Amino acid sequence: MGIMKINVAVLFGGKSVEHEVSIISAVQAMANIDTEKYRVVPVYITKDNEFYYGEDLRDIRLYRNLKGLVARCRRVVFIREKGRVRLVKYPGGLFSGGPICDIDVALPVVHGTNVEDGALQGYLKTLDVPFVGCNVLASAVGMDKYVMKILLKEAGFPVLDCxxxxxxxxxxxxxxxxxxxxxxxxxxxxxxxxxxxxxxxxxxxxxxxxxxxxxxxxxxxxxxAITQLREINCAVLGDASEAIASECEEPFATDQILSYKDKYVDGGKSKSGASKGMASLKRQIPAELPPELRQRIQELAVGTFQTLDCNGVARIDFMIDKADGSVWVNEINTIPGSLAFYLWQPVGIKYPDLLERLIALALKRRRKEEEITYSFDTNILSMGGPFGSKGRK
Ligand SMILES: Nc1ncnc2c1ncn2[C@@H]1O[C@H](COP(=O)(O)OP(=O)(O)O)[C@@H](O)[C@H]1O
Ligand SMILES: [Mg+2]
Missing domain, CATH: 3.30.1490.20 (ATP-grasp fold, A domain)
Incomplete structure (x- = not known):
């Protein structure tokens, strides 16, 4: 008998303009999860929000023929049963072969609206399955550049007026x-x-x-607009009680504004011909920064992460105005492209270790949540009392 593996459902895709980027990030992540300890359960969410499971989903080359790939996968749904969350085939029925597996933890590797913004997190929370990354509120705040700015401004962080x-x-x-x-x-x-x-x-x-x-x-x-712009990104890993900053990177734009094309389309092609996404953007790591500035950015990154009550790994993007040297928090990505793994390697955290820490953080949050009372076992309504049709006085 081998040791029991933890079943990790990797969720990706979804109804988002960053659907394809999410596929790239997820396939990278799945290739780097330590399979001695974890069983990877790929769950692809189509642009129509249908869920599919299949081992072929781990091979980036197969996505060129998306229709064919999906046709070889099983349509699935998550259900709660006997106190667990299970992935089951849909439609079910007598000969469907029962549940595919129980899910111990979910790892959302999704980018953009409808998935990264608390929507998927709310779904996972309702299923009551532990999941990696920010909770519903932090995900929503992180996706709304305006609300994010308001919260950061209130806490004294440098954000541009808007x-x-x-x-x-x-x-x-x-x-x-x-x-x-x-x-x-x-x-x-x-x-x-x-x-x-x-x-x-x-x-x-x-x-x-x-x-x-x-x-x-x-x-x-x-x-x-900052006309003499320099951009620096820094990732943070942790939770409310402990968080650390990664190395800083300087992404380079070929256009005036770092575009989708810069980030994902023109980026270096790997040998298999598939774009490597964020990891291949023209960038310098470590960014060339005076030590004090590097430290300031890392501190601002950790501060931003914790002020917004983030969990897991997030990337905080900064803008430096070269005209006066001022530093601005531009935005936070609560599920960064490639999970920002390339910013952790330089500080000695390899991608499999990063994933292990992320899963550990998800399970830690679950343990903490279990200490908090969310509902009572007794049905208050069964005790009688002032619950008449007119409602409580
Ligand atoms: N205030 C600004 N001044 C100059 N350039 C900006 C400003 N805000 C954003 N940009 C440019 O636009 C890019 C995308 O903006 P950003 O707010 O990061 O949105 P996204 O979520 O699409 O990455 C930035 O990386 C930067 O190059
Ligand atoms: Mg950005």
Whole structure:
């Protein structure tokens, strides 16, 4: 008899503009999980939110023919049964062969709206299965660039001032001009990978930029553009009680704005021909920084992570204004591309170790949650009392 393995459901894909990036991140993660200790259970979420299970999902080359790949997988659903969470085939029936397996912990490797923003986390929470990464609130906050800024500002972190618009309106341009002038950056509040982001140097460009951004989101953010920009990213690993910073990286843009194309399409191709995603973006690791600045960024990164009550691994992206040296927290990615594994290797944490720590953090949170009372075993309604049809007085 071998040791019991922990069953890890790796969830990826979903109804997000970063669907393909998530596939790349997830396949990398699955290839790096220590299979002596863990059984990897790949669960692919289609753009229609259907769930599929299959061992073929671990091979990036097979995604070129997505239809064929999905056809070879089993449609599945998660259910709760006998105090456990199980992955079962759908449709079920007499000859379906019973459950595929029980799930001990879920590892969401998803990016973007509808999945990284607390939606999938809420689903996993309702299933009552421990899962890696931020809880529902931190995931939602991390996805909303506006709410994130408000919380960070309140806590004294350096974030650029901004305006948020919730309806397209000609007045928006005037409000931006009154508050900031030009140039400004316009972005959807809740997307990633630079989708819908543009710079505007005048009213006409601003109008276009706003229309563009509103096509991708119902909420749009405008902030002053840093013209002499340097970008530095730093990841953080841990939870509320303990968190550590990774090495810093400097990503390089070939375009004015680091675009989806820079990050994922043009990025170096691996031998199999598949893009390596975030890990292959033109970047310098470690970023060339004076030691004090490096330390300041690492401290701001850990502070941001803990202020937003994050868990697991997140990447915090900074902007440095070369004109005056000021440092700004730009955004947090609560499920960073490639889980930011390449930022941990330089500080001595290999990818399999990173994954092991992430799973341990998920189980630690579960143990802590179990100490908190969420419901009572007695049915209060069974005790009689003032619960008449008029309700409680
Ligand atoms: N205020 C700004 N000034 C200058 N460039 C910016 C500003 N905000 C964002 N950018 C550029 O746009 C890119 C994408 O913006 P970001 O807020 O990081 O959104 P995303 O979630 O799409 O990555 C940044 O990496 C940076 O190159
Ligand atoms: Mg970014």
């Amino acid at each position: 305006l948020r618009f919730t309806v397209p309106d000609p007045e928006n341009v005037k409000k931006v001009e009154a508050k900031f002038g030009y140039p400004v950056i316009v972005k959807p509040v809740n997307l990633g990978s630079s989708v819908g982001i543009s710079k505007a140097a005048g009213p006409e460009e601003l109008e276009h930029a706003l229309t563009d951004a509103f096509a991708f989101s119902d909420k749009v953010l405008v902030e002053p």
